[in-house]
Every structure is written in C-alpha cells, then in structure tokens.
Amino acid sequence: MVATVTTASPHTPPVLSFGGGVPDDASSQPIVHLDVDPFAMDFFADPHPTHEVLRQAGPVVYLDKWNVYAVARYAEVHAVLNDPATFCSSRGVGLSDFAREKPWRPQSLILEADPPAHTRTRAVLNKVLSPAVMKQLRDGFAAAADAKVDELLERRSFDAVADLAEAYPLSVFPDAMGLQKEGRENLLPYAGLVFNAFGPPNQLRQDAIERSAPHQAYVAAQCQRDNLAPGGFGACIHARVDTGDITADEAPLLVRSLLSAGLDTTVNGIGAAVYCLARYPQEFARLRSDLSLARNAFEEAVRYESPVQTFFRTTTRDVEICGCRVGEGEKVLMFLAAANRDPRRWADPERYDITRKTSGHVGFGSGIHMCVGQLVARLEGEVMLSALARKVASIEITGDAKRRFNNTLRGLESLPVTFTPA
Amino acid sequence: MPSITFIHHDTRAETVSANDGDSAMYTALLHGVDGITGECGGGAVCATCHVYVDDNWLGKVGTVGADEDELLEGVASERLPNSRLSCQIKITEALDGLVLRLPERQV
Numbered sequence: 001m002v003a004t005v006t007t008a009s010p011h012t013p014p015v016l017s018f019g020g021g022v023p024d025d026a027s028s029q030p031i032v033h034l035d036v037d038p039f040a041m042d043f044f045a046d047p048h049p050t051h052e053v054l055r056q057a058g059p060v061v062y063l064d065k066w067n068v069y070a071v072a073r074y075a076e077v078h079a080v081l082n083d084p085a086t087f088c089s090s091r092g093v094g095l096s097d098f099a100r101e102k103p104w105r106p107q108s109l110i111l112e113a114d115p116p117a118h119t120r121t122r123a124v125l126n127k128v129l130s131p132a133v134m135k136q137l138r139d140g141f142a143a144a145a146d147a148k149v150d151e152l153l154e155r156r157s158f159d160a161v162a163d164l165a166e167a168y169p170l171s172v173f174p175d176a177m178g179l180q181k182e183g184r185e186n187l188l189p190y191a192g193l194v195f196n197a198f199g200p201p202n203q204l205r206q207d208a209i210e211r212s213a214p215h216q217a218y219v220a221a222q223c224q225r226d227n228l229a230p231g232g233f234g235a236c237i238h239a240r241v242d243t244g245d246i247t248a249d250e251a252p253l254l255v256r257s258l259l260s261a262g263l264d265t266t267v268n269g270i271g272a273a274v275y276c277l278a279r280y281p282q283e284f285a286r287l288r289s290d291l292s293l294a295r296n297a298f299e300e301a302v303r304y305e306s307p308v309q310t311f312f313r314t315t316t317r318d319v320e321i322c323g324c325r326v327g328e329g330e331k332v333l334m335f336l337a338a339a340n341r342d343p344r345r346w347a348d349p350e351r352y353d354i355t356r357k358t359s360g361h362v363g364f365g366s367g368i369h370m371c372v373g374q375l376v377a378r379l380e381g382e383v384m385l386s387a388l389a390r391k392v393a394s395i396e397i398t399g400d401a402k403r404r405f406n407n408t409l410r411g412l413e414s415l416p417v418t419f420t421p422a
Numbered sequence: 423m424p425s426i427t428f429i430h431h432d433t434r435a436e437t438v439s440a441n442d443g444d445s446a447m448y449t450a451l452l453h454g455v456d457g458i459t460g461e462c463g464g465g466a467v468c469a470t471c472h473v474y475v476d477d478n479w480l481g482k483v484g485t486v487g488a489d490e491d492e493l494l495e496g497v498a499s500e501r502l503p504n505s506r507l508s509c510q511i512k513i514t515e516a517l518d519g520l521v522l523r524l525p526e527r528q529v
Contacts, residue, residue, distance in 0.1 A: 123489070131469040131496020295529055299461070359451050359460045370465050378461065382529075 029323040032057040037065045038310065038333070039199045044405050047309070048350075051338035059322035066095060066200050068312070068331040072338035074345035074362070076321055080313055080334055082367040087313035087332060089369060090114045094198030094312055094408075095331060104197050104209055105216065109253045110372065111261070118368065121254060124245050125372045128236045134375045137176060142383040144172050149387040153421050157398060160278070160415040165271030168384055173263050173376070177255075178232020179222055186218035191264030192406060198311070199407025219259050223252035233258055258373065265307055266377045268411035270384055272305035273298050276352045277388070278395040278417060283354050287389045288422075294389060297354035298381030302363035304352045306337035309410050311365070336362045337410065394420045424518035428455050428473075431526045442515060446508035446522060447471040457524035464509040466490065470528040471508040472497040476521035480504055483511050483520070499525030 034057055036050055037043060043050055054061055054072035061070050071077050080087045090113055092098045098107065107113075110121045148168045152158055166188065174184050193215060196208040221227060228234030237258075238251045246254065277284040277297070287293050315330045326332065339362050341349040346356075364371035371377065388395070399416035423439040426449055430436065438453040440446070450458035450471070459470035466489055475483055483506065486494065490510050494501050508522065 126467060126489070127492065131493055133496070135496055357451075357454065360463055364462075366463055367465065370462060370467065372467075374462060375468060378529075 028320060028325040031060050031062050031324050033062045033064050036063055039202055039407050041405060045403065047337065051335060051341065054335060055338055055342055060324035060326065068095065068333050069326050070333040070335060071321065072335040074339040074342035077334045077336060077339035077362055078366055080332060081362065081365055084114060084368055086316055086319050088114045088316050089313060091314035095200045097314060097331060106253065108257055109250055110257050121246065122372065124237065124240045125254060128233050129373055129375055131375060134379050138379060141172050141379055145383040145387040149391045153391060153419055157418045160274050160417045161271055161412050162414065164274060166267050168270060169263055169266045169380055172380065176233055177258060178229035178234045180227055183218045186215045187259065187263050190215040190219050191260060194260040195264065195406050195408040204405060204407050219256060222259065223255040262373050262376065264409060266380050268307035268409050269302055269377055269381055271411050272307055273301035273381055273385055275412060275415060276301045276304060278397050280352050281394065283352055284395065287354055287385065291386055291389055293354050294386040295378060295382040296358060297385050298378060299358040300352060300354050300356050303340045303358050303361035305410060306340050306363050307410055308408060309337045310335055310408055391422055392419050393422045424513050424515055426513065426520045426522060428457065429521065429523045430457050431524055440513040442513060444513050446511040446513060449513060450508065458508060459528040460509065466493060466507065466509055469493040469496045469507060472499060472525050472528060473506055473508045474502055474523040474525065475504045475506050476523065477504065479520050482517060498527050498529050
C-alpha cells in the first residue's frame with residue numbers, strides 16, 4: 001500500500017488541538033499525520049514497508065483514520081510500555097476507550113488494569129506460571145513435541161499451521177490448564193475474537209463479536225472451579241482464593257486471561273518460527289548443528305514476526321513524548337512489530353539470525369504488563385524447535401503460504417510443507 | 423563509575439563499568455556479557471539472570487525479596503546460598519568492585 005504522508009499544512013487542523021487541554025507550545029515538535037490504516041487487509045498483507053513509513057515520519061505520528069497517536073520506533077514503544085502511570089491500561093488496550101465505551105466483555109483484571117490492582121493479580125499469575133512450574137512441565141512438553149514431530153515425519157507432507165503450529169500447543173496447553181476434553185474447539189475462535197476485538201470497529205471485529213456467543217459461553221463455563229482439573233493452571237489460580245490473595249469472583253476472570261492469551265499467541269509464535277526456519281535453511285542448519293540455540297531461535301522468531309503486532313495505551317495526563325505533546329485521555333497505538341525491526345535499535349533488523357542477542361525485544365511487551373505466559377511460550381517454542389532440529393533434515397515449503405487476518409495477531413492460515421527426516 | 427567483574431563458568435573474568443542505578447543484569451546485557459540471558463528484560467519473571475555473589479560481597483548486595491526467593495527455586499543451575507537474580511541487584515558506588523560468578527546455564 002502507499003501511505004500518504006500529510007505533514008502539517010494550512011489545511012490540516014493544528015495537531016495539538018486533538019483531545020484538547022494541551023497548551024499550544026511552540027517548543028513542542030509538530031506531529032505528522034499519516035493516512036495509514038493499520039487494521040486494513042492490504043496493510044496486513046505486507047506491513048513492513050508501512051512500518052518503515054511510520055518509523056521515518058517521526059517519534060510520534062497521528063493516524064487520522066482512527067484518530068489515534070502512534071509510536072513505531074523502538075525507543076518510544078519501549079518508553080510507553082515502561083511508563084504505566086502515564087500510559088494506562090485500565091481504559092483498554094484496544095482502540096475502545098473504556099472511559100467512554102462499555103467493554104465488549106467484562107474487563108480483564110490483569111491486562112486491562114493498572115497498579116495497584118494489577119500488582120495483586122499479576123503476582124498471582126506470576127506464581128502460577130513461575131520458572132519452578134516450568135521445570136515440572138518441561139519433560140512432558142518435550143515428549144509431546146517429540147511425538148508430534150515423529151507423527152509428522154510419518155506423513156512427510158502436511159500443513160505446518162494446522163498440523164504443527166496449532167496441533168502442538170493444543171496437545172499440551174489445554175491439559176496444562178486442566179480443561180475438560182469437550183469443547184476445546186472453541187479455544188482458538190475465542191482467542192481470535194479477543195485479539196480482533198482490540199482493533200477498531202471494522203469488519204473483522206464486528207464479525208468476530210457477532211459469532212462470539214457460543215465461544216464466550218464455553219469459556220465462561222471453563223473458568224469455573226468445578227470444571228478445572230486439579231493441578232492445572234486453572235485450579236492453581238482458584239487455590240489462591242483459599243489463601244486470600246484473590247476473591248472467588250476474581251478467579252474465573254484470571255483463568256479467562258490464560259484462555260484468552262495462552263493459545264493463539266503460542267500458535268502464531270511457533271508458526272512464525274517454523275516459517276522462519278523453512279524460509280532460511282541456513283539458520284535451520286545452524287540450529288541443527290547446535291541444539292542449544294533452540295530457545296533463542298524461537299525468541300528471534302518472536303522478534304522477527306511479532307505474533308502480537310500492536311497494543312494501545314491511554315494517556316492519563318498531558319505528556320511529551322520525545323518533544324511531541326499528547327493530551328490527556330488520548331489513545332496511543334504501539335507498533336510492537338515495527339519496534340522489533342527498528343534499525344535504530346537492531347543491526348540488520350530484516351535478518352532472521354538465531355544467534356542474535358534478542359533481549360529487549362518487545363514481542364512479549366515490556367515492563368509490568370510483559371506477557372505473563374512468556375515462560376510457557378518459550379518452553380513450547382524451545383522444545384518444538386529442539387525436536388525439529390534433532391529429527392528433521394530439511395523443511396521445504398511446497399505451496400503458497402496463506403495469511404490469516406486478525407486485528408492484532410500476525411500469522412498464517414496455512415503453510416504446506418514437506419519434511420525430510422534426519 | 424562502579425565496576426563489576428563477572429566470572430564465567432569456565433573461570434574467564436570480564437570486568438565492565440556500570441551506571442549508578444542500573445541493575446547488574448542490565449549492565450551485563452549492555453556490555454554483551456554472555457552467561458546472563460535476561461529473557462524478561464528485568465521484570466523479575468524469568469529467572470535467567472542467575473548469579474552467585476562472591477562471599478566478600480554477599481553482605482552488601484541487599485537481601486533476597488519474597489518474589490525473588492520464589493523465582494530462585496526455578497533457576498536452571500543449582501541454587502546456592504549466595505544465589506541471586508542480577509536484575510534485583512541495583513548498582514551503587516558502594517558496590518564498586520563487585521564480583522559475580524555465572525552459573526553453568528540459565529535455561
């Protein structure tokens with residue numbers, strides 16, 4: 001797509017008039033207006049050239065299509081993520097401002113919360129998904145990854161999205177949650193809905209919400225204590241009611257957070273990693289010669305593809321971002337994917353390099369809201385890439401990769417591949 | 423600027439200068455010290471910035487908080503009495519010369 005850059009001209013309203021309350025200050029930087037819709041199909045098809053336009057336009061830009069400010073450079077995205085007092089989450093992390101609009105579902109107690117409320121619920125989920133818990137899960141997750149790759153090697157040719165990127169997390173995560181066997185087919189549609197709902201009121205969001213009733217009913221039921229098997233993440237959350245850390249009303253909503261964000265994200269993360277290793281066989285060869293790179297190869301895929309592309313924050317006061325004034329109560333869109341390929345931060349950002357020092361990428365966010373399930377995601381990614389590297393000699397793409405469109409998530413609908421056994 | 427010496431598992435020593443107020447983990451990442459992973463970027467979530475504090479410095483780096491204590495249960499290498507997460511060690515002038523030993527692995 002061609003992005004039209006509309007610099008401040010006599011025809012455009014003064015930039016600082018948006019939101020009101022911001023004093024006209026000659027010392028602040030003008031904010032470039034862009035005619036970019038980052039929630040449109042043509043944008044999703046290839047976002048990278050537009051990401052570059054967004055980064056180049058300035059530290060802060062204004063998107064007229066949805067009346068939001070946006071940041072696409074690494075430094076500003078990182079700064080916004082790490083100043084939750086100024087850039088809050090409790091007014092929603094999608095376009096919808098909860099101060100003006102009723103949320104489409106009861107507000108999340110963790111994602112859509114600010115300190116001090118967030119601090120308490122986050123501490124509970126941190127403990128449920130702690131490094132010590134991952135140690136206990138590791139062997140089982142690794143065995144399941146090995147079994148999945150063995151099964152796919154029998155078939156040789158298959159769809160790397162449905163049969164691998166979706167099938168593997170579906171074979172471990174719902175059990176780790178302690179979910180009942182019935183109804184699991186609702187999980188991916190529900191997650192797709194949640195991530196579409198962060199976007200603007202476009203067709204994707206409207207369609208998802210219209211079709212959401214059965215998925216919402218399933219998830220609501222699964223969040224109840226009686227429906228969660230002992231020992232799983234869900235039961236561990238409910239056990240925190242007994243210790244007084246959370247109330248009985250809060251527990252189901254925290255379970256819902258893991259059901260919302262625990263599956264589709266890893267599906268797209270693993271899908272991204274397989275797509276990278278298939279496209280860059282030299283990197284797959286490096287991985288095969290050094291299995292200890294598996295975890296970083298996954299991490300680099302999360303940087304490179306950024307399965308979660310964007311999140312919003314809302315300003316709690318008038319603020320200056322790198323000299324650009326933004327008023328109180330404004331939505332600020334953070335382009336995580338653009339930050340993860342910002343040449344100001346990353347050497348050779350367009351290269352998938354499994355030995356890159358990836359620490360600091362914002363694919364999982366940053367700061368107090370950084371993905372609470374990041375350790376589960378890395379565990380799944382690492383053991384799957386390790387299994388692939390040990391058992392598979394080459395991954396050949398045998399047909400067109402088809403993209404799946406979502407307002408927030410980036411990933412594929414299908415990727416036909418053929419495995420050659422090692 | 424305070425200096426910190428990281429001693430790798432293979433006994434190789436690396437001395438770097440730190441900014442007052444930065445964490446030991448951040449300092450390591452800034453200087454590209456291998457052996458500190460810091461997957462969560464300092465959020466006290468991942469336990470991949472594990473260090474063993476040299477005995478001479480143990481009394482000066484502060485105490486282990488409750489959350490850190492729980493995270494240390496999940497470190498990949500053995501937890502020892504002098505185990506700390508380097509994201510929780512804030513560098514000050516008083517820590518000039520700090521010696522931190524790196525574990526065999528972080529994940």
